[in-house]
Amino acid sequence: MSLYYEAAATLTNSDKAGGSLKSRIYKKQNLKSSPAQVFALVTEASKWSAVLKEVIEKSQLLAEEKKLTPILALLLTYDLLLAKKGVAAPANHVLRLSISRHKARLSAELTKTRIRLGYPTVDALRDAIHDGNFGEGQDTFSTTTRHPRWVRINTLKSTLAEQLSTTFAGYEKTEDLKRILSATSRSKVYFVDPNIPNLLALPPKVDLSKTSAYVQSQIIFQDKASCFPAYLLDIEHEDGDVIDGCAAPGNKTTHVAALMSEQTPQNEGALNRKVIAFEKDKSRAAILEKMVKLASADSVVSIKTGYDFLRTKPDATEFANVGAILLDPSCSGSGIVGRDDDIKIHLPDLQSSLASDSKPSQSKKRKRGQKIDLVPQETPMLEMKLDDAVVEETPVKENLAERLEALSTFQLHILTHAMRFPNTRKITYSTCSLHFEENENVVFRALHSTAAQAGGWRILSREDQVNGLKTWKKRGVWESGKLNVDQEYTLSERKDIIDACIRCEKGTEDGTMGFFVAAFVREISNANSQKTSNQEPISVHIDAEGLDDEEEWNGFSD
Numbered sequence: 001m002s003l004y005y006e007a008a009a010t011l012t013n014s015d016k017a018g019g020s021l022k023s024r025i026y027k028k029q030n031l032k033s034s035p036a037q038v039f040a041l042v043t044e045a046s047k048w049s050a051v052l053k054e055v056i057e058k059s060q061l062l063a064e065e066k067k068l069t070p071i072l073a074l075l076l077t078y079d080l081l082l083a084k085k086g087v088a089a090p091a092n093h094v095l096r097l098s099i100s101r102h103k104a105r106l107s108a109e110l111t112k113t114r115i116r117l118g119y120p121t122v123d124a125l126r127d128a129i130h131d132g133n134f135g136e137g138q139d140t141f142s143t144t145t146r147h148p149r150w151v152r153i154n155t156l157k158s159t160l161a162e163q164l165s166t167t168f169a170g171y172e173k174t175e176d177l178k179r180i181l182s183a184t185s186r187s188k189v190y191f192v193d194p195n196i197p198n199l200l201a202l203p204p205k206v207d208l209s210k211t212s213a214y215v216q217s218q219i220i221f222q223d224k225a226s227c228f229p230a231y232l233l234d235i236e237h238e239d240g241d242v243i244d245g246c247a248a249p250g251n252k253t254t255h256v257a258a259l260m261s262e263q264t265p266q267n268e269g270a271l272n273r274k275v276i277a278f279e280k281d282k283s284r285a286a287i288l289e290k291m292v293k294l295a296s297a298d299s300v301v302s303i304k305t306g307y308d309f310l311r312t313k314p315d316a317t318e319f320a321n322v323g324a325i326l327l328d329p330s331c332s333g334s335g336i337v338g339r340d341d342d343i344k345i346h347l348p349d350l351q352s353s354l355a356s357d358s359k360p361s362q363s364k365k366r367k368r369g370q371k372i373d374l375v376p377q378e379t380p381m382l383e384m385k386l387d388d389a390v391v392e393e394t395p396v397k398e399n400l401a402e403r404l405e406a407l408s409t410f411q412l413h414i415l416t417h418a419m420r421f422p423n424t425r426k427i428t429y430s431t432c433s434l435h436f437e438e439n440e441n442v443v444f445r446a447l448h449s450t451a452a453q454a455g456g457w458r459i460l461s462r463e464d465q466v467n468g469l470k471t472w473k474k475r476g477v478w479e480s481g482k483l484n485v486d487q488e489y490t491l492s493e494r495k496d497i498i499d500a501c502i503r504c505e506k507g508t509e510d511g512t513m514g515f516f517v518a519a520f521v522r523e524i525s526n527a528n529s530q531k532t533s534n535q536e537p538i539s540v541h542i543d544a545e546g547l548d549d550e551e552e553w554n555g556f557s558d
């Protein structure tokens with residue numbers, strides 16, 4: 001029976017298949033077990049792994065069964081104690097024998113752990129584990145922050161009213177986001193977001209992926225914060241075409257397309273404006289194309305596959321009607337919230353097993369508010385993505401300071417490039433980063449650049465922002481000593497700029513990812529437009545940051 005060996009090989013990646021769990025399993029040739037069975041075993045065992053780690057260590061299973069690796073021990077213990085059909089191997093199979101002879105001890109340890117955690121039955125513990133509610137707010141057991149399932153209604157295909165009466169028929173409306181954050185995956189409850197129109201919050205682990213609304217892209221999973229840029233752009237009819245300079249996978253592109261269509265007068269017929277979406281990475285552009293088509297935005301969006309936005313000529317005729325630009329460039333991704341369904345496996349440790357006295361005397365039943373340190377900091381843990389879905393950004397983990405320097409130079413460059421489009425009156429700049437360097441720092445430097453000053457660009461003040469974002473409380477931050485141009489601004493100017501910047505924090509009761517967005521505007525007079533489009537080549541200006549803001553950009557490696 002190869003199920004356990006095959007599942008263990010998938011996890012250790014012994015055949016160097018790499019990639020997400022799904023691609024490791026489903027792309028593997030010559031798998032003897034059913035891929036669905038391997039997938040189910042690994043995902044279920046991973047959910048229980050923090051509990052089973054302790055159970056296995058206390059039972060000293062690894063010390064006694066030298067043939068069992070920590071992964072095999074985890075998978076077998078899961079099936080032995082928790083799977084309906086038990087261990088999927090013949091009675092005399094070596095693995096079955098090696099785990100079954102410890103059944104009594106393992107069961108007893110599971111009971112002790114369950115009671116210590118305060119769950120009266122295995123089913124109660126199972127529910128908590130499946131809802132990601134496990135030890136919520138009380139211990140280091142929980143591996144993910146509760147995060148609502150944000151659902152944007154794709155108004156190109158449906159309406160909020162239609163979705164509430166179909167997909168969410170029978171759901172109860174709540175005015176309290178906290179109720180959503182603590183709801184179980186089976187709770188039929190929704191929250192209508194007060195900041196972004198047509199946005200709903202649903203319980204964290206709710207599975208809507210099989211609903212026809214999702215399959216048909218009538219609803220799109222998009223974090224609340226990620227909806228800010230398109231909404232802040234506040235596109236009006238007279239804005240003409242809109243550029244999305246960094247588009248894939250396309251959440252903001254389709255949001256812009258939907259907002260654009262919404263405010264097209266009914267009697268105007270087909271939309272004669274377009275969203276021009278740039279994506280320099282061809283494989284990501286292919287996903288963008290798919291997403292745009294699925295969302296029925298393909299008649300509005302014109303995709304520039306493999307095009308570098310920085311190489312565009314702002315005064316080219318095809319951009320003559322571009323009144324607004326959305327820029328969501330590559331960033332460090334430090335605001336990204338790990339997906340709830342990513343795989344995290346806590347592995348039992350032989351040393352801890354040996355150290356364990358297996359006596360529960362120090363482990364008493366949990367009192368309210370008491371911290372439980374079930375999973376120590378240095379616990380061996382396997383992590384991988386569940387599937388290959390393309391995320392907006394991939395977090396940067398190494399050489400952070402150097403990367404931030406390179407990223408912010410690129411971000412400033414792309415922003416000042418956008419400021420050179422002669423008929424553009426609005427720009428939003430956003431990142432899913434928490435770092436000042438990529439956010440307020442870029443904003444201040446951009447405002448001080450030749451492009452901004454020659455073009456008459458200023459920041460969109462808080463009071464001029466769309467209502468839902470004007471009232472958003474989390475604003476920009478200031479980090480002293482990080483900006484060379486700060487002496488160029490009075491204290492009150494600095495305060496206003498910071499107040500115009502919008503931030504979202506991750507892991508708070510707002511239920512958002514970490515995010516930053518600011519908007520820039522200008523009134524276009526002919527003089528302005530002339531000034532910008534006639535700069536060929538632009539006069540070289542070395543700004544206070546030492547960056548010639550129109551110098552040749554030699555690329556940035558993602």
Ligand SMILES: C[S@@+](CC[C@H](N)C(=O)[O-])C[C@H]1O[C@@H](n2cnc3c(N)ncnc32)[C@H](O)[C@@H]1O
Nearest residue numbers: 246247249250251252279280281308309328330
């Ligand atoms: C943060 S992601 C954009 C996410 C997207 N706005 C969304 O909401 O789905 C940044 C994207 O910009 C692309 N990109 C980076 N630099 C670019 C450039 N100079 N021109 C065009 N695309 C670029 C990257 O390949 C990446 O796909």
